[in-house]
Amino acid sequence: xxxxxxxxxxxxxxxxxxxxxxxxxxxxxxxxxxxxxxxxxxxxxxxxxxxxxxxxxxxxxxxxxxxxxxxxxxxxxxxxxxxxxxxxxxxxxxxxxxxxxxxxxxxxxxxxxxxxxxxxxxxxxxxxxxxxxxxxxxxxxxxxxxxxxxxxxxxxxxxxxxxxxxxxxxxxxxxxxxxxxxxxxxxxxxxxxxxxxxxxxxxxxxxxxxxxxxxxxxxxxxxxxxxxxxxxxxxxxxxxxxxxxxxxxxxxxxxxxxxxxxxxxxxxxxxxxxxxxxxxxxxxxxxxxxxxxxxxxxxxxxxxxxxxxxxxxxxxxxxxxxxxxxxxxxxxxxxxxxxxxxxxxxx
Amino acid sequence: xxxxxxxxxxxxxxxxxxxxxxxxxxxxxxxxxxxxxxxxxxxxxxxxxxxxxxxxxxxxxxxxxxxxxxxxxxxxxxxxxxxxxxxxxxxxxxxxxxxxxxxxxxxxxxxxxxxxxxxxxxxxxxxxxxxxxxxxxxxxxxxxxxxxxxxxxxxxxxxxxxxxxxxxxxxxxxxxxxxxxxxxxxxxxxxxxxxxxxxxxxxxxxxxxxxxxxxxxxxxxxxxxxxxxxxxxxxxxxxxxxxxxxxxxxxxxxxxxxxxxxxxxxxxxxxxxxxxxxxxxxxxxxxxxxxxxxxxxxxxxxxxxxxxxxxxxxxxxxx
Numbered sequence: 001x002x003x004x005x006x007x008x009x010x011x012x013x014x015x016x017x018x019x020x021x022x023x024x025x026x027x028x029x030x031x032x033x034x035x036x037x038x039x040x041x042x043x044x045x046x047x048x049x050x051x052x053x054x055x056x057x058x059x060x061x062x063x064x065x066x067x068x069x070x071x072x073x074x075x076x077x078x079x080x081x082x083x084x085x086x087x088x089x090x091x092x093x094x095x096x097x098x099x100x101x102x103x104x105x106x107x108x109x110x111x112x113x114x115x116x117x118x119x120x121x122x123x124x125x126x127x128x129x130x131x132x133x134x135x136x137x138x139x140x141x142x143x144x145x146x147x148x149x150x151x152x153x154x155x156x157x158x159x160x161x162x163x164x165x166x167x168x169x170x171x172x173x174x175x176x177x178x179x180x181x182x183x184x185x186x187x188x189x190x191x192x193x194x195x196x197x198x199x200x201x202x203x204x205x206x207x208x209x210x211x212x213x214x215x216x217x218x219x220x221x222x223x224x225x226x227x228x229x230x231x232x233x234x235x236x237x238x239x240x241x242x243x244x245x246x247x248x249x250x251x252x253x254x255x256x257x258x259x260x261x262x263x264x265x266x267x268x269x270x271x272x273x274x275x276x277x278x279x280x281x282x283x284x285x286x287x288x289x290x291x292x293x294x295x296x297x298x299x300x301x302x303x304x305x306x307x308x309x310x311x312x313x314x315x316x317x318x319x320x321x322x323x324x325x326x327x328x329x330x331x332x333x334x335x336x337x338x339x340x341x342x343x344x345x346x347x
Numbered sequence: 348x349x350x351x352x353x354x355x356x357x358x359x360x361x362x363x364x365x366x367x368x369x370x371x372x373x374x375x376x377x378x379x380x381x382x383x384x385x386x387x388x389x390x391x392x393x394x395x396x397x398x399x400x401x402x403x404x405x406x407x408x409x410x411x412x413x414x415x416x417x418x419x420x421x422x423x424x425x426x427x428x429x430x431x432x433x434x435x436x437x438x439x440x441x442x443x444x445x446x447x448x449x450x451x452x453x454x455x456x457x458x459x460x461x462x463x464x465x466x467x468x469x470x471x472x473x474x475x476x477x478x479x480x481x482x483x484x485x486x487x488x489x490x491x492x493x494x495x496x497x498x499x500x501x502x503x504x505x506x507x508x509x510x511x512x513x514x515x516x517x518x519x520x521x522x523x524x525x526x527x528x529x530x531x532x533x534x535x536x537x538x539x540x541x542x543x544x545x546x547x548x549x550x551x552x553x554x555x556x557x558x559x560x561x562x563x564x565x566x567x568x569x570x571x572x573x574x575x576x577x578x579x580x581x582x583x584x585x586x587x588x589x590x591x592x593x594x595x596x597x598x599x600x601x602x603x604x605x606x607x608x609x610x611x612x613x614x615x616x617x618x619x620x621x622x623x624x625x626x627x628x629x630x631x632x633x634x635x636x637x638x639x640x641x642x643x644x645x646x647x648x649x650x651x652x653x654x655x656x657x658x659x660x661x662x663x664x665x666x
Contacts, residue, residue: 029465077445079386124641134644135653137445138592141386142637145582153630268581277449314464319457326450327432330442 010335011282011289014328015296022321026313036313043306044299050306052180052187056259058298059192060085063251064276065294066203067118067244069285073207074240075220080125080140081248082273083147084118086266088249090151091117093256093263094159096169106172111195111253118249119242121147126241130234136241144269152265165264175258190258199247204287206243216240248273275301278326297322351492353621357613359500362509365609367392367567369508371587372594372601373515374559379596380519381552382532382656386448387433388560389584390455391426395564397459398425400575401466403475414477419504419565426561427554429455434553438546441660452584460577471576478569479504504566512602519598528552532654535661545661563587589640596654608636 023033044054064081071078078084092114099106125139159166180189207213218226219236227233251272256263279297283289304318328335371388378385385391399415399422407414433451436442463472479502487498519525527548530538535545564580572579590608594600615632618624 025461029461079445079449128641128645132645134641137386138588138644139641141585142589142641145585145637146634149630149633153628157628268578274449274453277446278453281446314461316457316461316464319453320461323450323454323457326446326453327436327442330446330450331436331440333442334440 007284009339010332011284011293011329013335013339014282014325014332017328018321018325021324022317025320026317031311031313035311036307036317039307039310039313040300040303040318042310043303046306047185048183049185049187050302052184052189053305054299054302055184055193056187056189057302058294059190059196059254059258060251060272061275061279061294061298061301062196062291063199063247063254064272065279065283065290066199066287067247067251068276068280069283069287069290070203070207070247071240071244072280072285073220074216074236075223076126076129076237076240076244077137078122078125078140078241078244078248079137079277080122080143080273081244081251081276082269082271083140083144084121084245084248085252085255085270085273086144086147086151087121087252088114088118089252089256090154090263091249092173092253093166093169096173096257096261097159097167099173100170101172103172106170107175107257110169110173110257111250114249114253114256115246116249118252119246122241122245122248123238126238126245129241130237144273148266148269151263155263155265159263166262168261169257173257174261175254176261188259190254192254192258195250195254199250200287200291203247203290207287212239248276251276275322278322278329281326281329351496354496355499356617356621357610358496360613360617361606361610362497362505363502363570363609364612365606366502366505366508366570367563367583368587368590368605368608369512369563369602370566371560371563371584372590372605373512373598374556374563375588375591376515376519376594376596376598376601377528377552377559378556379591379657380532380654381528381549382535382654382659382661383434383437383549383553384444384448384658385433385553385556386445386588387430387451387455387584388448388556388587389580389582390448390452391430391557391560392564392567392584392587393452393455393459393580394429395422395426395561396568396572396579397462397564397575398422398561399565400472400475400568400573401462403477403569404473407475407477410477412477412480415479415569418569419562422561422565423558424561426564427558430553430557430560433557434550437553437660438549441662444658444660456577459575463575472574474574475569478573502570504570508566509602512598515598524548524551529654531661532656535656539661539663549661560584560587586636589636592653593636593640593643611635 026033026036043050045051067081068078092110095110095113121143124143125136128134128139129136155166156162175190175192177191207217215231216236218231219233223233275297279290279293283293300318304315307313307315371392375385375388399418402418402421403414410417433447436447437444481500482503484498488494519528527543530543531545531548539545567583568575568579586608590604591601593604611632614624615629
């Protein structure tokens with residue numbers, strides 16, 4: 001038990017420090033931090049509508065977090081989740097519009113199209129890393145912008161005639177749920193939560209219970225040792241990026257098929273891909289950790305929307321808090337150092 | 348419209364668009380040459396753009412036509428101060444440099460938009476009234492053919508950007524400080540044994556990158572957007588990183604790449620009104636810098652290799 005506790009300390013301290021600094025910023029700006037955080041909590045679980053919207057926000061956060069975490073376990077930094085997400089979004093919506101099929105085929109097909117598009121987009125940095133030893137971070141950053149501009153072009157010039165968003169997807173490809181809507185006062189909560197939970201289980205099972213997962217982790221720990229043991233490092237690098245990209249594509253598909261039901265021209269990034277990095281880091285790159293971190297960050301993001309309404313505090317305060325939490329988690333060396341000092345002092 | 352007129356439209360806009368990229372990518376060169384990856388350049392540009400615009404709005408009455416210059420100076424200081432966060436996290440706390448850069452980007456957008464809403468009570472700032480004037484460079488603009496294309500209808504700050512890249516080249520390759528920067532980026536332990544203070548040099552390099560990023564952001568906001576909102580800096584910083592890589596971590600190379608990316612951007616903006624170019628869908632020009640960088644990295648146009656120690660914190664006494 002104490003082993004689990006000590007694993008939890010440094011993320012917990014990071015979260016607390018982030019919230020404390022957020023409170024200080026609110027105080028300095030002349031707002032009441034207690035009222036601010038109060039309105040935020042209200043915006044997360046205040047009534048059934050807010051709960052539904054929070055769950056809806058958490059869905060892509062879980063999937064984006066899984067994507068980053070999965071690549072991390074193989075020693076890869078998939079900063080391209082944002083681009084893979086956008087591509088997956090568009091592919092899922094395209095299948096949702098273009099085909100006329102019964103629901104039982106259409107919906108899985110649209111979801112798989114999103115995953116496949118994300119996987120394909122992540123295959124590029126994976127392949128270039130394996131083949132040419134090009135750093136995956138730079139390639140996937142460049143692919144993020146490529147994805148943004150290409151999808152915008154496709155929406156405007158291929159899927160529509162100079163319009164800013166596509167038509168709505170067919171009902172047979174929609175994840176929208178009248179049941180969830182009825183119990184959450186008509187929020188946009190949808191069946192994507194089931195997809196997200198299935199993916200969490202897949203990630204856990206794949207990494208902890210299969211030979212493939214063992215190889216992927218081994219490559220992450222020590223490439224040379226894995227090579228020596230007869231594993232193909234290059235194959236595992238590509239495989240890891242492809243699976244990671246599939247999770248990212250699914251995150252986009254959930255937005256396209258569930259929340260919005262269409263794809264729109266974007267002026268900038270959704271930000272979900274970058275927040276996925278925060279989720280994975282805070283969740284220590286484990287399946288269950290990602291779920292907990294996604295609950296926190298997704299909740300913060302959803303609750304932030306209520307802050308300007310109730311207390312007039314700009315919702316950006318939550319972006320600041322999330323960025324600070326990443327800082328503190330990344331600097332965990334410092335937190336451990338402080339903790340060690342503190343323990344010595346007590347003795 | 349003949350070819351000469353087309354050049355007269357494209358070239359000035361290309362150089363102007365390249366200026367922020369040149370400054371920011373030079374900042375990237377400093378930081379990465381010292382072995383600290385700086386994905387946070389985008390965020391540093393955001394800070395610079397915000398500071399530049401807010402300073403301009405507040406002091407336009409006091410300083411008159413000097414306001415944009417002083418605003419750039421203020422943005423430089425703001426960028427420098429903000430980059431301390433990255434330096435402390437990466438160098439002292441040994442954080443993952445890419446992760447810290449991502450945090451810088453998120454923090455910059457969050458913080459500036461928070462302040463914008465606090466100060467202006469809306470999603471964007473007011474528009475600035477004092478911007479850089481367009482000028483014809485005396486004497487040089489009178490040169491036949493070259494003059495009207497390269498030296499007319501431009502901005503002084505743009506020519507300064509090009510000059511500065513030569514200064515940075517001189518500093519990096521001809522001064523002891525530059526040699527130390529390159530040494531701690533390639534082999535920090537060797538530099539340490541020769542008595543170079545690795546931590547100090549890396550701090551200096553990251554702070555310089557912050558200053559340059561701040562300048563780049565302020566120039567972009569002052570010349571092109573005239574106001575600040577959440578989308579003012581949208582990928583400029585990452586494009587500067589692309590320019591730095593495309594230029595193989597060399598100041599002059601980065602400047603050349605920035606000019607080339609400036610050309611691509613300028614064509615994607617003005618191309619639709621020009622012959623030859625209006626048939627090319629603008630998407631190709633928009634993605635060109637990014638795709639070309641990937642191709643450059645894979646080695647089809649001469650392999651680009653990062654400084655050896657980039658991305659690794661230096662821990663004294665550890666082999």
